Amino acid sequence: MNFKELTADKTAQIETMLRKYLPVEEGYQKTVLAAMNYSILAGGKRLRPLLMQETYRMLRGTEQTVEPFMAALEMIHTYSLVHDDLPAMDNDEYRRGRKTTHIVYGEAMGVLAGDALLNYAFETALQAYDKTSDPARVTKAMKLLAGRAGIYGMIGGQTADIEAEHQKTDVNEEHLLYIHEHKTGALIQAAMGIGAVLAGADDQTVQDMEQCALSIGVAFQIQDDILDVTSTTEVLGKPVGSDAKNEKLTYVTMKGMEQAAEDVRNYSKQAMDILEKYAGEDRYLLQLVQSLITRQH
Amino acid sequence: MNFKELTADKTAQIETMLRKYLPVEEGYQKTVLAAMNYSILAGGKRLRPLLMQETYRMLRGTEQTVEPFMAALEMIHTYSLVHDDLPAMDNDEYRRGRKTTHIVYGEAMGVLAGDALLNYAFETALQAYDKTSDPARVTKAMKLLAGRAGIYGMIGGQTADIEAEHQKTDVNEEHLLYIHEHKTGALIQAAMGIGAVLAGADDQTVQDMEQCALSIGVAFQIQDDILDVTSTTEVLGKPVGSDAKNEKLTYVTMKGMEQAAEDVRNYSKQAMDILEKYAGEDRYLLQLVQSLITRQH
Numbered sequence: 001m002n003f004k005e006l007t008a009d010k011t012a013q014i015e016t017m018l019r020k021y022l023p024v025e026e027g028y029q030k031t032v033l034a035a036m037n038y039s040i041l042a043g044g045k046r047l048r049p050l051l052m053q054e055t056y057r058m059l060r061g062t063e064q065t066v067e068p069f070m071a072a073l074e075m076i077h078t079y080s081l082v083h084d085d086l087p088a089m090d091n092d093e094y095r096r097g098r099k100t101t102h103i104v105y106g107e108a109m110g111v112l113a114g115d116a117l118l119n120y121a122f123e124t125a126l127q128a129y130d131k132t133s134d135p136a137r138v139t140k141a142m143k144l145l146a147g148r149a150g151i152y153g154m155i156g157g158q159t160a161d162i163e164a165e166h167q168k169t170d171v172n173e174e175h176l177l178y179i180h181e182h183k184t185g186a187l188i189q190a191a192m193g194i195g196a197v198l199a200g201a202d203d204q205t206v207q208d209m210e211q212c213a214l215s216i217g218v219a220f221q222i223q224d225d226i227l228d229v230t231s232t233t234e235v236l237g238k239p240v241g242s243d244a245k246n247e248k249l250t251y252v253t254m255k256g257m258e259q260a261a262e263d264v265r266n267y268s269k270q271a272m273d274i275l276e277k278y279a280g281e282d283r284y285l286l287q288l289v290q291s292l293i294t295r296q297h
Numbered sequence: 298m299n300f301k302e303l304t305a306d307k308t309a310q311i312e313t314m315l316r317k318y319l320p321v322e323e324g325y326q327k328t329v330l331a332a333m334n335y336s337i338l339a340g341g342k343r344l345r346p347l348l349m350q351e352t353y354r355m356l357r358g359t360e361q362t363v364e365p366f367m368a369a370l371e372m373i374h375t376y377s378l379v380h381d382d383l384p385a386m387d388n389d390e391y392r393r394g395r396k397t398t399h400i401v402y403g404e405a406m407g408v409l410a411g412d413a414l415l416n417y418a419f420e421t422a423l424q425a426y427d428k429t430s431d432p433a434r435v436t437k438a439m440k441l442l443a444g445r446a447g448i449y450g451m452i453g454g455q456t457a458d459i460e461a462e463h464q465k466t467d468v469n470e471e472h473l474l475y476i477h478e479h480k481t482g483a484l485i486q487a488a489m490g491i492g493a494v495l496a497g498a499d500d501q502t503v504q505d506m507e508q509c510a511l512s513i514g515v516a517f518q519i520q521d522d523i524l525d526v527t528s529t530t531e532v533l534g535k536p537v538g539s540d541a542k543n544e545k546l547t548y549v550t551m552k553g554m555e556q557a558a559e560d561v562r563n564y565s566k567q568a569m570d571i572l573e574k575y576a577g578e579d580r581y582l583l584q585l586v587q588s589l590i591t592r593q594h
Contacts, residue, residue: 023448027453028453028456028457028460028472028475028476029448029449029452029453029454029456029457029460029479031456031459031460032448032452032453032456033448036448079412083408083409083412086385086408087385088383088384088385088399088404088405088407088408089405089408102385107385108385108386108459109456109459110385111380111383111385111386111408112380112452112455112456112459114412115376115380115411115412115415115452116447116448116452118412118415118416119415119443119446119447119448119452120447120448122419122439122443123440123443123444123447126436126439126440126443129436135432135433135436136432139423139426139432142419142423142439143420143423146416146419146420146423147420149416150413150416150417150420151320151326151329151330151333151413151416151417155326155329155409155412155413155416156324156325156326156329157326158409159325159326159328159329159406159409160325160326162328162405162406162409163325163326163328175325178325179325182326
């Protein structure tokens, strides 16, 4: 199989795995369960669980602990989208061509389904304790999961992003980088860091994987800003020029197109250099990271 | 010290302890940190951490693991109030005489502060692993915390409550009991169950504490319904008759005042009978439970 087929295959397997971890829609609370499942099953690239699985595999993990953490991380990513779409936040009625959760189930259920997914993510990850001979590894992974998702991780980035929208001119490069590193980078870090921890990697390796993930996250986000200017709606599959329309400060407006493109190349090289040290003959993760950063949509 | 003084003293100590676990308000994300702290420091009876601590003490717990779990449970309780107050839910502008979180910090921050508190609760509870010689106990407590707070616990109850408001006439006694047991009961169960688990209690004792907590939670909630009919706004400190005004189905409207009062006595007796088996000479927890159930406000 070539890279594209392999990725489709792996993603389909993750899709099947995720379904195993979803709640059965029954009981007096079944509406929130249906809303959770609707949100999770809306598709998506399953990038975070894929990165976690492939980091785990590259570092020769052999237990069954990675599955519940893959599911948990995707639940956290999904809850953040459900709450982001709420009228109080981005007020989006559609995501990936489907109605958003609060449009289908009402706004109260949108709030509760997000809460439920976040809480259930931890319930799900805790199942890993029943699958390990080394509970200390799972504890380390639990701490990474909670830390990267929270106020010093993703939620920190979401908050800084909202603040930036209010301040506009006061936003400096450090602030913008903080947003990119935390809003997008933190869950990528969780993916690769947890993959490494659960595989039993030493501290240096875990640190390398997290550093690699951070570079990927930032490169990914800058590329997003670039594509919003250079791509077309057809290629991108979503409206282009939205940042300019919203007068949103982006990496491109701040540093110019040339420097932005240069920085994507630099961050990418950092990430690839780290991965090269560990990849050996197993080239899949390298290819995956390459494809993420150089994507045209 | 008499019971009242003792309770004031213990509550003040919990208040001090909670502050130790709150984030420092600095960084690009400081608005969400301020909103979290504002929500937590709004006061309240600190009932759940108090119940956890006293269960732990009664069962002779000796480690320092209970503190992070006490803080975590109060964070979970607080996040549920912050989200409950949102316009999409109960749309409350005041709570305990103070403006609610989303009124002070805006609706987006109301959503994020709730998310942040829930996530930080797990980060905080995970600190207990650094304070124990028996990580398996902490894992058991983590599972209880996540389980009782989630879709098979509190969130389940919140959802069933919202469903009941939509259905009104279709709500039967089982449905109403499900709401009481989960919306209020589940976090009381978490409090006493986690207190027992961390103290190293055997399975039967943990089960007894959870059963006791469930009876307390239901008795507490029925008493709430009773007071809404029989009390005055002065005594209760909040408007009475709100259930009738909102045509809300309550335990009293369903079973009549006499049966409701009888049931409070029965649930209370169940709870007290269990506690008597464990209390010995230490009467504080018994008195606390008694005071909760027979409260007039």
